[in-house]
Amino acid sequence: MAKIPVSFADLTGNEEKYVAEAVRSSWISSTGPYVQRFEREFAEMCGTRAAVGVCNGTVALHLALLAMDVRPGDEVLVPSLTYVATANACRYVGAEPVFVDVDPETWCIDPHRIEDSVTRRTRGVIPVDLYGHPADMDAINQFAAVHGLWVVEDAAEAHLAQYRGQPVGGLADMTTFSFYGNKIFTCGEGGAITLSAPQLELRTRTLRGQGVDPSRRYFFPVTGYNFRLSNLACALLCAQFERREGLLTARRRVFSRYRERLTGIEGIGFQPVAPWAEPAPWMFCITVHEAAYGRSRDELAEILASEEIETRPFFVPLHRLPMFREESQRRGEQLPVTERLASSGLNLPTYSQLSDEDLDRVCEVIRTHRR
Numbered sequence: 001m002a003k004i005p006v007s008f009a010d011l012t013g014n015e016e017k018y019v020a021e022a023v024r025s026s027w028i029s030s031t032g033p034y035v036q037r038f039e040r041e042f043a044e045m046c047g048t049r050a051a052v053g054v055c056n057g058t059v060a061l062h063l064a065l066l067a068m069d070v071r072p073g074d075e076v077l078v079p080s081l082t083y084v085a086t087a088n089a090c091r092y093v094g095a096e097p098v099f100v101d102v103d104p105e106t107w108c109i110d111p112h113r114i115e116d117s118v119t120r121r122t123r124g125v126i127p128v129d130l131y132g133h134p135a136d137m138d139a140i141n142q143f144a145a146v147h148g149l150w151v152v153e154d155a156a157e158a159h160l161a162q163y164r165g166q167p168v169g170g171l172a173d174m175t176t177f178s179f180y181g182n183k184i185f186t187c188g189e190g191g192a193i194t195l196s197a198p199q200l201e202l203r204t205r206t207l208r209g210q211g212v213d214p215s216r217r218y219f220f221p222v223t224g225y226n227f228r229l230s231n232l233a234c235a236l237l238c239a240q241f242e243r244r245e246g247l248l249t250a251r252r253r254v255f256s257r258y259r260e261r262l263t264g265i266e267g268i269g270f271q272p273v274a275p276w277a278e279p280a281p282w283m284f285c286i287t288v289h290e291a292a293y294g295r296s297r298d299e300l301a302e303i304l305a306s307e308e309i310e311t312r313p314f315f316v317p318l319h320r321l322p323m324f325r326e327e328s329q330r331r332g333e334q335l336p337v338t339e340r341l342a343s344s345g346l347n348l349p350t351y352s353q354l355s356d357e358d359l360d361r362v363c364e365v366i367r368t369h370r371r
Helices: 015-025 033-046 057-067 085-092 111-117 137-147 198-208 231-241 244-262 297-306 322-331 336-344 356-368
Strands: 050-054 075-079 096-100 122-125 150-154 174-178 191-195 268-270 284-288 345-348
Touching: 015 033, 015 231, 033 050, 033 191, 033 231, 050 057, 050 198, 057 085, 057 150, 057 174, 057 191, 057 198, 075 085, 085 096, 096 111, 096 322, 111 137, 122 137, 137 150, 191 198, 231 244, 244 268, 244 284, 244 356, 284 297, 284 336, 297 345, 297 356, 336 345
Parallel strands: 075 096, 075 122, 122 150, 150 174
Antiparallel strands: 050 191, 174 191, 268 284, 284 345
16 A cells, blocks of 8 residues: 655656756856746746745745844744744744734634734734635734734745735735745745845845845845855746646645545534635645544544555644743733644645545545544
8 A cells, every 4th residue: 555645746847957957057056047037937926026035934034034123022923823933933033922823714813813912022923824825914914004013924835825816925024935845836945035125125135145245245244144045946946837837736636626525524624715815725634623523633643644644733832832832821822723723633645646546545534434
C-alpha cells in the first residue's frame, strides 16, 4: 500500500530547465534575471507596485516589522491560531505579540475582538490568512486607521486567494508570503513582501541588502541584514507562475472531491468560507467533533497513519506555548474559538498530483471508522 503524504511539491513544468539555465549562466546568488522576473510577475499577480523577494516567510515577517520600525516594548496584535513564525517575528524586534481569538466564520483574527486587546503600547496588527482563507481586511484596516495602527497581512498560506474580488497581497500596508516546500508556489525555502508605498519599498530593500546605499556602492548608512532570495530559487518560482492556473485547477479538484465524499459524515466539519472570499486551495481542513463522530481528532489521525495516510493537526495555540504562555496568562487572555479549533482540526493530504483513487481511499477510511 503506497503512502499518501500530506503534501508533495509539483515541479513538473520548466523548473529543471530554468534552474539549469541559471546554473549555466553562473547567476546563482541574489542577483540575476530570474530575481527581477519573479519580483515583477509576483507584484502583478498581487496587484501591487512592488514585490521584494526574501529567503523565507519568517524573514518576510521580520523584515516587515523592521521596515515598520517596530521597537522593544511595542505590542502587536496577532491571532493565536497560526504558525509560530507570526509571533516569533514580533519577538525578534523586541515587541510582544498580544493574542486575539479567531472568528468562527473565517478562522482568521476576529475584527470584533481586536479592540479588547489594544493598549497604549499597541503599534500594529498582523492578520493571518489561515489555511488560505483571507482575513476580513476591510474591517481590520478600518479599525487600524481609527487607532493609528499599521497592518501587515501574513499571507504565507494564501497564494492567489481573493478578498472581495481583489488579490491578496495589496490589501494592507505590507503583505508577507512563504514559498516553503508545502506551499502552492514553492522553491523549497523562500518568501516575499508585497507593497506599493515607494518609501516603504526603499526601506525594505535597503534593510534586506545589508543596509547598503542604493546609489553608493559599499556605503552602509544603516545596520542591515542579508535576507535576499537567490536567482536559483526565483527560477523555480517563475516556472510555477507559468502554471498557476493549472495548479489552482488541480488543487480545486482535490477540494471538490473531498467535499463531495465527506459531506454527510456526522461529526466531520469543513473550513467555512465567507461570501466575500475565494480562499487559496492550500490544505484541505476538516474538524472532528468527537461526540458526533465517536472518535477524537487524534484517534482519527492515528487510524489514517496506520493506513499509510499522512495528516497534520491544526497549529497549537500560540498563547499556550511555553515562551508566550506567561505573558498571555498575565493579560488574562481567553480564546475559546482558537482552543476548540486547535483541538479538533486536521489537515488532509492536499497536492495537485493526488489521484481520485487516493482521495477516495482517504475518505473511505474516515467514513468507515466513525463509531
